[in-house]
Amino acid sequence: MAGERKALLTGITGQDGGHLAELLHEEGYEVFGLIRGQNNPRRETISRELPYVRLIEGDLTDPTSIVRAVEASQPDELYNLAAISHVGYSFKNPTLTASVTGLGVLNVLEAVRVAGLADTTKVYQASTSEMFGGLDYNRPGAGYNEDSLFHPRSPYGVAKLYGHWIAKNYRESYGMFVSCGILFNHEGERRGLEFVTRKITDAVARISLGLQETIELGDLWPKRDWGYAGDFVRGMWLMLQHDVPDDFVLATGETHSIEEFLTLAFAEIGIDDWRPYVVQNPEFMRPAEVDILLGDPTKAERELGWTREVDFPGLVSRMVAHDLSMQSSAVRV
Template identity: 45%
Template sequence: MKRALICGIGGQDGGYLARLLLEKGYRVAGTSRDIHRGPLANLETLGIANDVELLSMAPNDFRSVFTALVSAEPDEIYHLAGQSSVGLSFEMPAETLDSIVFGTLNLLEAIRLTERPIKFYHASSSECFGDLHGEAATEHTPFRPRSPYGVAKASAHMLVANYREAYGLFAANGILFNHESPLRPERFVTRKITAAAARIAAGSPETLTLGRTDIIRDWGWAPDYVDAMWRMLQIDEAQDFVIATGRSISLAQFAELAFDAVGLNWRDHVRNDESFARPSDLLWSGADPSHAMRELGWKASVPIEEVARRMVEADRAKGEAATKCEADAT
């Protein structure tokens, strides 16, 4: 039985990855800064909270990282931890750099010192590329990050490549483009849109406020993307891979899809506020995932239309369940 350690198991990707690995027969351990707060919500939502071992680990504390590795004895490590919001990184640049860069460095160094044949996956990011101006990114596209989050991810990406080349670690970067699901927190704009569409369809009089809706992104389905993570650690030699659908649409189009799913015109319920825009937002982001298709046999299976529909349906079901609970309580 293979053993996997998921650093950052509480997030969207951590939950879906844990479920995938359990289905494949792995023993799965996952880290959180404080496991004493109880099982993590996403693991409960997926019905796997009792099937994983939870460990406390602070990624920017080397002793904490080393202790977690010794305790878990993993064959594979999936590093998904760290500050994950691009917008928040503009407000907290130092904290973002600390959690992402030093968290990655501590894990790499702990693997090196344990001298065990551990395979390491690092969640790199499309934000490393910056604004691509209509050019689809590949593994060879230069990095030009335009946010503290992007700078931190680019730095961590290069650390992974350096440890692979200098110390012979099996260390791979997954350069993941945007990927969504109902497990996204509402601070992410896609979930903000789908949750609002569901509430408005249920009778809420609110108006959804967004920043720029002309930004263009490549959005995929998160469960597809954790499968790519696993595949990266099953090949003989570690490599870096761009993971994306290969198709980009605007945020306005995503909003249209979400409101279409509940039979509404998005323009009747959305307004723009320039104060919501980031200091240096990316206007166009897209990718060519052909390397992953060739080497991993991986391809995105869920188109963006279906992603939006599934997210709205999940938010509608959640709202209906909450309404029923309130009715039962009274």
């Protein structure tokens, strides 16, 4: 199609990559996805679920492969979503986290510049609320916004902060259109089973079907600003449709504890008291935990016209329903 826009997505195998690929396809883009390794176990799933995505092999730790991917796709928009994104895992593998989540951003930006596309390719960098780390000396009692201070409390948060600042540096040094989305927790049916929300909803479905008896979790008191991933990827896209590159917080503006998530999830299967089904395991407790993360999305709502459709109860209900369907299908097979 003449004039069809092209988009290259790193992290195509992740939650956000799937949602964003769908959105871009609906918007008429030709979508390319960077995938690591010839035998990537997710390749078949991506090809089945997102058949319109053209996969290109590459690795964020291999600068040459990123240059090749950029040259092959010639993207109008590049969304850098790839990362070692699990906070707990980053404590166990801090060096790999730094290489992928931090230096990988530099490799993506350099690839665009080296390919001669610095003036034409718009870049989205996936920053994170974990850069704030639960401490804010500017706005006590208020949600974090684009001007709040950073104090990351995990190797993941530190690596993301490097990526955030190098993205801003390329914007300022080379005049590149680079926007950073500082996203608070966003979940959904595509979330990996290693993340606490999906771990809960998958376990609830299995408990409902008699496939398991309990679920092991770490601390239950931390509070997060949880939204729906499908709503958040539209915010990413809107950032690159904006007239100028900038940084934007995407959040819901409200927090809920893991206990609240458990209450709603178990209520979906008719269980009022979740406590007999939950075992706390110190193995899942982090060396440094973030007490509360609350975001202020005012700027994105005002300047981008970004809105959210799925509230917290709706998010939990959607995830439990999906996992009940998945587990029920597996049982029938």
